[in-house]
Amino acid sequence: MRSRRDFLQKITVxxxxxxxxxxxxxxxxxxxxxPSTQNKVLRxxxxxxxxxxxxxxxxxxxxxxxKLVGVVSGTPSKIxxxxxxxxxxxxxxxxxxxxxxxxxxxxxxxxxxITPNALHxxxxxxxxxxxxxxxxxxxxxxxxxxxxxxxxxxxxxxVKLLVGYRMxxxxxxxxxxxxxxxxxxGKVLFFQGLSGFRIGDPNQxxxxxxxxxGGAMMDIGIYSINGARYMVGEEPIWVTAxxxxxxxxxxxxxxxxxxxxxxxxxxxxxxxxxxxYTMNNLxxxxxxxxxxFAELQPSxxxxxxxxxTHKGKLTQPHKTHQTVQMDEMAAIILEGKQPVVPVDGAxxxxxxxxxxxxxxxxxxxxKVEVQV
Amino acid sequence: MRSRRDFLQKITVxxxxxxxxxxxxxxxxxxxxxPSTQNKVLRxxxxxxxxxxxxxxxxxxxxxxxKLVGVVSGTPSKIxxxxxxxxxxxxxxxxxxxxxxxxxxxxxxxxxxITPNALHxxxxxxxxxxxxxxxxxxxxxxxxxxxxxxxxxxxxxxVKLLVGYRMxxxxxxxxxxxxxxxxxxGKVLFFQGLSGFRIGDPNQxxxxxxxxxGGAMMDIGIYSINGARYMVGEEPIWVTAxxxxxxxxxxxxxxxxxxxxxxxxxxxxxxxxxxxYTMNNLxxxxxxxxxxFAELQPSxxxxxxxxxTHKGKLTQPHKTHQTVQMDEMAAIILEGKQPVVPVDGAxxxxxxxxxxxxxxxxxxxxKVEVQV
Numbered sequence: 001m002r003s004r005r006d007f008l009q010k011i012t013v014x015x016x017x018x019x020x021x022x023x024x025x026x027x028x029x030x031x032x033x034x035p036s037t038q039n040k041v042l043r044x045x046x047x048x049x050x051x052x053x054x055x056x057x058x059x060x061x062x063x064x065x066x067k068l069v070g071v072v073s074g075t076p077s078k079i080x081x082x083x084x085x086x087x088x089x090x091x092x093x094x095x096x097x098x099x100x101x102x103x104x105x106x107x108x109x110x111x112x113x114i115t116p117n118a119l120h121x122x123x124x125x126x127x128x129x130x131x132x133x134x135x136x137x138x139x140x141x142x143x144x145x146x147x148x149x150x151x152x153x154x155x156x157x158x159v160k161l162l163v164g165y166r167m168x169x170x171x172x173x174x175x176x177x178x179x180x181x182x183x184x185x186g187k188v189l190f191f192q193g194l195s196g197f198r199i200g201d202p203n204q205x206x207x208x209x210x211x212x213x214g215g216a217m218m219d220i221g222i223y224s225i226n227g228a229r230y231m232v233g234e235e236p237i238w239v240t241a242x243x244x245x246x247x248x249x250x251x252x253x254x255x256x257x258x259x260x261x262x263x264x265x266x267x268x269x270x271x272x273x274x275x276x277y278t279m280n281n282l283x284x285x286x287x288x289x290x291x292x293f294a295e296l297q298p299s300x301x302x303x304x305x306x307x308x309t310h311k312g313k314l315t316q317p318h319k320t321h322q323t324v325q326m327d328e329m330a331a332i333i334l335e336g337k338q339p340v341v342p343v344d345g346a347x348x349x350x351x352x353x354x355x356x357x358x359x360x361x362x363x364x365x366x367k368v369e370v371q372v
Numbered sequence: 373m374r375s376r377r378d379f380l381q382k383i384t385v386x387x388x389x390x391x392x393x394x395x396x397x398x399x400x401x402x403x404x405x406x407p408s409t410q411n412k413v414l415r416x417x418x419x420x421x422x423x424x425x426x427x428x429x430x431x432x433x434x435x436x437x438x439k440l441v442g443v444v445s446g447t448p449s450k451i452x453x454x455x456x457x458x459x460x461x462x463x464x465x466x467x468x469x470x471x472x473x474x475x476x477x478x479x480x481x482x483x484x485x486i487t488p489n490a491l492h493x494x495x496x497x498x499x500x501x502x503x504x505x506x507x508x509x510x511x512x513x514x515x516x517x518x519x520x521x522x523x524x525x526x527x528x529x530x531v532k533l534l535v536g537y538r539m540x541x542x543x544x545x546x547x548x549x550x551x552x553x554x555x556x557x558g559k560v561l562f563f564q565g566l567s568g569f570r571i572g573d574p575n576q577x578x579x580x581x582x583x584x585x586g587g588a589m590m591d592i593g594i595y596s597i598n599g600a601r602y603m604v605g606e607e608p609i610w611v612t613a614x615x616x617x618x619x620x621x622x623x624x625x626x627x628x629x630x631x632x633x634x635x636x637x638x639x640x641x642x643x644x645x646x647x648x649y650t651m652n653n654l655x656x657x658x659x660x661x662x663x664x665f666a667e668l669q670p671s672x673x674x675x676x677x678x679x680x681t682h683k684g685k686l687t688q689p690h691k692t693h694q695t696v697q698m699d700e701m702a703a704i705i706l707e708g709k710q711p712v713v714p715v716d717g718a719x720x721x722x723x724x725x726x727x728x729x730x731x732x733x734x735x736x737x738x739k740v741e742v743q744v
Contacts (some may be wrong), residue, residue, distance in 0.1 A: 045541050189630075189651050192566070198662075242612050242739070246561070247641035253386070258561075260644050270617035272632050272644055278658050279561050288651050290570075365738045367614070 032084065042330035044135070045070030045092060045108045047123060048115035049078045052137065055302070056112060057086055059322030065330035070108045072099045096123075103130040110135055110333060112164075116211035117218055121146040127158035133333050137164040139222055139355065140348035142213025147352045148347070151345035160333050161345035165226065166325040167300055168341040171316035172307040173230070176294045177340060179309065180233055188269045188290025191232050193224030194284045195300065196258075196276030202250045207277075215256035217355055221275025223286075223300040225354050228263055228271040230341045231287045231294070235372045236263035236271070236354060241361040245279060261358050388694040414702035415505070417442030417464060417480045419471070419495060420487035421450045421723030424509065427674070428484060429458055437702035442480045444471045468495075482507055482705060483534075488583035493518040500529035507706050509536040511594055511727065512720035514585025519724045523717035532601055532705050533717035533739040537598065538697040539672055540713040543688035544679040545602070548659065548666045549712060551681065552605055558663025560641045562603050565596030566656045567672065568630075568648030574622045579649075587628035589727055593647025596657075597726050600635055600643040602713045603659045603666070607728060607744045608635035608643070613733040618650060633730050 044066050046053050048346040060068045070092030073079050079093050092108060094101065102108055110133035113123050121141045134154060140163045141199040143149040154161035167173050180188065197220060205211040206219055229235060241261035251257035257278050276282065285299035292310035299305060302321060307314035331337035341347075350372040363367040379656055416438050418425050432440045442464030445451050451465050452689035464480060466473065485495050493513045499506040506526060512535045513519040526533035539545050552560065567591060577583040578591055601607060613633035623629035624693035630648040637643070648654065657671035664682035671677060676690035713719075722744040733740040 180424075190646065190648075190654075192564075192646075194564070240612065240614050242634050242636070242642070244636060244640055244642050258642065258643060262614050262632050262634075264614070268616055269612070270616050270630065270632060270645060274562065274564075274644060276562075280662070281683060282562075282660065288654065290652070293652075367737055 006146045011144055018113040021291040042061040042066045042333055043107060043109045045072060045111045047072035047111050048111045049073045049082055053114040056322050059120035059320045062323045066326035100126055100134055106134060109231040116205045116240050117213045118142050118211050120148055124150045125153040128154045128159050133160040135162045135329060139352060139354060144349050144352040144356050149348040149351060154345060162329050162343050163348035165343045168339055168343050169324045169328045170321060171306055172305045172314040174318050174340055175314055175331050176315055177230060184292055188232050188289045191271040192286040193227050193273040194282040195220045195224040196274060196279045197231030197276040198284035207255055209254040213215055216275045216277035217256050218261055222351055224275060225351050227285050231285060232269050234265040234267060236368050236370055238264045238267055238367050239357045239361050240367050241358045243362045257347045384470045392543040404714060414438045415441040415479060415481045415706055417500045418442035419443060419483050421445045421454055424462050425486040428694050431692045432698050434695045435481045435698040438698035463686060472498055472502050474504055481505060482660045489585045490514050490583050493522055496522045497525040500531050503697040505532040506642045507534045511590045513724060516721050516724040516728050523721060526717060534701050534715050535720035537715045540711055540715050541696045541700045542693060544677045545688040546712055547686055547688055549602060554605055556664055557661030560604050560661045563600045563643040564658040564662040565599050565645040566654040567592045567596040568646060568651045568654035570652050571649040579627055581626040587623055587626050588647045588649035589631055594723055596645035597723050599657050603657060604637055604641050606637040606639055608637055608742055610636045610739050611729045611732045611733050611740050
């Protein structure tokens, strides 16, 4: 067995066994890029072959820069299905016991962790220790402390950690952000986010506190949190929150059904949001400024986003979010590209700090200050 | 000078000097109707000849059942203008010192009080004591205690007290209420109300605590409070609220600029609302239930209301709100008609109890229980 020191020495050589070069890009952020992987594709293994994993795998078939080459699953039959469907070689198939061995596999660059929330922390740290870049579905963890540990583990292992914020690459969303930055809405005053759906099967992991780490907030409410931040363009300084539960059988202790929450920003802008597992198709963002407004509805669903502003309807064409995300994440990892809105681990930790504060505000029944 | 006893004896005879008959309608609510005024018009004096008073006066020209016959104003030139514009006889013109003399004027049935909020209480009580029915613009008073005193004074004087809830007669609003009652939305789960505009002249009475009794909440936020109640069809049992102020010079101590507030209802439904004087044209109601939704946008503006539900666009034709309101209020006063949504003093007090609780919740920084 190798010592930790040996391990660290190995990964500073490179995740794929090639010498690293150091580069300073225009933003001053230090990036490590593998010269040999420039203009190549990011070879990705998906960990967790559930419905969202399948959606990402399908979308990746149209990606120019990311390629599905491996899988991690606890279910041999799923692995077999994926192998034949996506042409995955046996040597790139792992289970949850042996995926650390990936460190000796030069044909996998990154692992996309698409498992229940509470498992992300340990799994991402193991991926990092195997010298692979980690892409982690949101929420990146079940609290900010765990998220921060993941960030540090990836830093220490010299691998990138990205969080599956597909909306950060969505064209209509980016157009609104561009307009806000150029002052098209004037002084930003108000954001409203509705994020919810009616969840089905009461036995799914999303309703199991041990696996989900919470309820609707972790899964869908996070869209309104994250959306508030990129739409307003500031970080909140306080939150208030009110929880209600209409079905305490389906939504057990620690699994939130419906939470209304509010945030205040340094400029004086405020946000009013809803997170719910008990209402149909709530998916709307609204941004109001002194000179105009923006509306996205649907705002975060998988299908085409619809948007309008005081200047008219947004017409940027739809492209499958997960395809765009994988192309962009490949460019971030392989070419050091800087996205308009961050998708790194630090970004994920910010959302978790706010989620922590929301749960605290529900408990305390009063305003909680946050520093993200 | 007549004694209070004489006065009370007089008004129990009738506001217009005719014997009252008592009637029990199908809802079991006791009504007093003047047989002689059935199929007649309600003869109205407007108190307060500002911009909204003018709007009501203009709208009343198209009313079939209500007729503008008198004025109360502190500005002689305004009275002159109105007299010529609306053909008002000299004997029906009063000022704020002498309008109690209206009790000796048999040609006025009701007074519509459209003055600054803080004046409503004393003015409505004086109108009642003059034996005239009172219609009072919303908010009916600046707190629930004053509102209740007005209700009692009108009861004691045996005159009706109605509050200017014009939306209670608006056809698209009523269609949503009808649909909700027949269960078209299933279990009601969520209401969202945005009520706000950017207020202009910093010297107007609406920004003067002494006259307005508050700020945006009294004036525009009340639409979201009232709307939540008629859209959800329940009375709230708790409120939470968060106040922010971006311009403390324009919005002085006690004059609220922006308040986000939330309400919980006995069924488990919740409401999330915004009241503001600093954002442009926020006027949207959204009701979400287990089986469908309703949206009104604009929801309370003077122009045509636009609405849609999961079943499609609402197509009820627009009619000037104030015309419809005056026709309906005449029918309530003259014929004992029961509106679908109450517009009486008790209804006004309910909104004020909620406003009281919202201000209390802002101060306390936590949830406040309400009983309306």
